[in-house]
Every structure is written in C-alpha cells, then in structure tokens.
Amino acid sequence: MINIKELEKRWYRYKAKGLIFVFSILAILVTLIYGGYYILYKLDLNISFGEQNTSTTVIDTKIVKESNSTEDNKIIVEEKKESEDVLLAPTIPIVDLEHEKTKDKRRVVNKQRVKKRKKLVKAKTATYLTAKELAVVNNSPKKINLHLTSSNYMSIMKKKFEQNKNPREALLIANAYYKAGNYKNSEKWALKANNLDKSLDESWIIFASSQEKLGKREEALKILVAYYRTSKSVKAKALIDKIKAKSI
DSSP states (O other), rough: OOHEEEEEEEEHHHHHHHHHHHHHHHHHHHHHHHHHHHOOOHHHHHHHHHHHHHHHHHHHHHHHHHHHHHHHHHHHHEEEEHHHHHSSSSOOOOOOOHHHHHHHHHHHHHHHHHHHHHHHOOOOSSSSOOOOHHHHTSSOOOOOOOOTTTTTHHHHHHHHHHHOOOOOHHHHHHHHHHHHHHHHHHHHHHHHHHHHHHOHHHHHHHHHHHHHHHTTTHHHHHHHHHHHHOOHHHHHHHHHHHHHHHHO
C-alpha cells in the first residue's frame, strides 16, 4: 500500500506549483497594465505640452503683428499730421525791395528800346519805289543758264560715273541736261542709264521726252508704248497722252 504521507506531500507540491504559476501570471499582467498606463500617460503629457507651445507661439506672433500694425498706423498718422502741417503752414515770401526797384527800371528801359527798334523797322506806307530802291532792284542777279553754272557739277558727276558706272548718276546728268534745254545730251545720258538698268522708269521718260523735243515724236511714242505694255508705268502712260495731245 502507498504511504498516505507521501501522497499528501505530492499533493502539496502540486498545489504549490499551481499557485506559483497563477501568481507569476498575475504579476506579469499587473506589470504590463502598469507599464502601459505609464507609457500612455507620458504620451498624453507630451502631446498636451506641444499643443500649449504651438498655441503660445501663435499668440505671440499675433501679438507681434498687432503691435507692428499699431506702430505702422501711428507712423502713418504722424506722417499725415506732418504733411497737413506743411500744407497749412503759410509761405511768407521774402522780398528785396531795392532789387525789385532795379528790376522795374530795367523793364522800363528794355520796353523803350523795343519801341525804338519797332519805329525803325516799320515798313513804308507808300506804294511807289524811290530811286535807291529801284537801283537795288535793277542790280538784282539775273537767272543764269544751268548748263553754264553747273559745269563743275557736271564734270564731277561725269568723273564719278566713269569710276563706278552707276546708272542713277547717269540719270542725274541726263535730268540736269534736260532742264538746261540740252536735249541731245539728255537723250545720250538717259540712254546710258537705261542700258545699265532698264527698270529705271525715269530713264525711259527722259529719253522719250528728249526725243520729242528734238522732233522725233513718232520714235518717242513707239518706245513709250513698248515700255508701257511691259511695265504698266503710270508716268509712261501720262507722257504718251501728253505727246499725243502735243502738250509736252
């Protein structure tokens, strides 16, 4: 038979082990609960403290802005007051009486001088001329032939043309000869300009006009009509009408 005392000892040992296991689980649970509560409490404190800091910074910035705006308003009000004071302040001119007197005297003298000059410059009311005035009119220079007066100009232009063969310079020479009534030379130089550049409208006009003046009316009309068909030049058409009407 099994010993009863031995069985009791075994039962007590088993019971003690079960109690130890239960107490250890309870201790672990208590530590976990306490630790979690402590952690949550700390986090709550940190969050609340951060919110307080942000609120205080926002309040501080608002206070700074309000103080700055009040200072700016004060400055603007002071500036307005200063400008109003400046506008309302009367300007008292300082006048030097002696200097003004000398100015008045100078004005009077200048007016008198102007009046004298006006009297001297007044035109004659008479409609006839005196002997002296007639002498001045008679001695006035007469018109001189362009060909004689522009000989230097023509020689310079001809030299330039020989150097660069510019058709526009030949055209200038032709035009000068035509105005001087030298139609042979105007015809010659207009032809030179036309040979270099057939698109120059003026070379055709001067050439045909010179031919008409030299009695070559039919030739001038043929040249102008042929040129007008290709170019539709307004100047050429007008000259054709003038030559036909013998109004050139």
